[in-house]
Amino acid sequence: MSTTPNIISLSRENTVSFREKLVTLLDDYKTLDAYRSQDIQHSVTKSVSDFFQSDMLLIEAELNHEGIAVIDVPEINELDAADDALLVVGLFLGLFKEFANPNINPIDLMPFTLHEAAHSDSEKLDNAGFGEIRPDAKLGFHNDGLIKENTVSIPKYIGLVNLFIGYENPGNFYWVKSSSISLDSFAELFSEAEQKSAVVQLTPSVFKHTDGSFEKYGIDTIKTSLIGKNEYGELRLFLNGSVNADKNSESTVQFFNYLKNKIQESEEKVIVPQKERRIIFIKNTSGFHARDIFESPFPDLDLSRVFVRSMDSNVEKYIPF
Ligand SMILES: [Fe+2]
Numbered sequence: 001m002s003t004t005p006n007i008i009s010l011s012r013e014n015t016v017s018f019r020e021k022l023v024t025l026l027d028d029y030k031t032l033d034a035y036r037s038q039d040i041q042h043s044v045t046k047s048v049s050d051f052f053q054s055d056m057l058l059i060e061a062e063l064n065h066e067g068i069a070v071i072d073v074p075e076i077n078e079l080d081a082a083d084d085a086l087l088v089v090g091l092f093l094g095l096f097k098e099f100a101n102p103n104i105n106p107i108d109l110m111p112f113t114l115h116e117a118a119h120s121d122s123e124k125l126d127n128a129g130f131g132e133i134r135p136d137a138k139l140g141f142h143n144d145g146l147i148k149e150n151t152v153s154i155p156k157y158i159g160l161v162n163l164f165i166g167y168e169n170p171g172n173f174y175w176v177k178s179s180s181i182s183l184d185s186f187a188e189l190f191s192e193a194e195q196k197s198a199v200v201q202l203t204p205s206v207f208k209h210t211d212g213s214f215e216k217y218g219i220d221t222i223k224t225s226l227i228g229k230n231e232y233g234e235l236r237l238f239l240n241g242s243v244n245a246d247k248n249s250e251s252t253v254q255f256f257n258y259l260k261n262k263i264q265e266s267e268e269k270v271i272v273p274q275k276e277r278r279i280i281f282i283k284n285t286s287g288f289h290a291r292d293i294f295e296s297p298f299p300d301l302d303l304s305r306v307f308v309r310s311m312d313s314n315v316e317k318y319i320p321f
Contacts, residue, residue: 002269005070008058012074018051019087030082032089036110048094056098067286068175070272071279085163089308092161092279100157100312106217107207112310116208118302141263141290142239146315152224152238153315154285161279164306170274171292178287180268183235186259190227197223199247202240225320226256238318263288285316
């Protein structure tokens with residue numbers, strides 16, 4: 001049965017107090033660049049702990065039981081967009097750092113990646129071969145991987161928050177826990193099929209510079225097994241990007257699609273309506289996530305979506321079969 005998660009709504013009073021503290025911590029900073037500083041990250045995390053201790057307990061309980069925690073940040077009316085982004089991202093970062101250690105984005109050295117999408121980017125992204133990261137592209141069930149030196153690992157936690165959604169119908173975010181699907185049966189099928197490895201076309205990591213140009217980082221493809229184990233011998237899947245017929249046997253492509261469909265068909269989906277100021281944390285090692293296509297863009301507005309995403313640098317090793 002599909003469920004909606006408990007939504008943890010931060011109190012307005014605590015959010016206002018945190019914001020007052022944040023102003024003193026950030027000094028003259030007016031942009032998210034403030035959060036590049038380790039000292040500021042540390043102070044922000046400390047004051048998030050002070051103001052949101054009971055919320056933190058709820059978040060950790062949700063992550064442990066459900067594998068997903070959803071937190072809504074109240075609006076403070078008098079803030080302009082820049083101050084509001086500092087507030088929401090400060091809360092996001094401070095809460096995330098309570099249980100994770102954000103990976104540093106290699107391009108701008110920030111503890112998260114800020115994605116600003118515009119409709120006018122879509123054609124540029126398509127032409128550059130990055131079409132699948134467009135907000136209006138479909139993103140099926142997957143888990144997030146961290147690839148360093150051609151080795152796959154699975155970040156323990158992922159966090160994301162939409163600062164702006166320029167669509168009438170943003171649809172849902174979905175979460176399926178591994179325990180609700182039969183990983184064991186996948187492993188049996190896998191050994192029968194004797195598919196030792198697949199060439200996975202990775203979803204590109206693209207950084208948008210302030211001049212509007214795009215830079216892709218990381219590798220395009222990796223050869224690995226779709227099923228593996230972590231260092232404790234627990235079954236894990238690597239379901240990222242796509243497995244295409246041009247680089248794989250037909251049976252490997254079929255197996256990849258089979259895995260994705262099995263997750264898609266799970267009756268135990270957690271469904272979270274996507275909205276601005278809604279922080280989503282997932283325990284990436286214990287399930288798979290997807291989102292709907294964003295539909296009905298606001299008319300006459302080029303900006304389509306602004307969101308922040310962070311992945312944990314604490315990882316599980318992924319040991320291919
Ligand atoms: Fe993802």
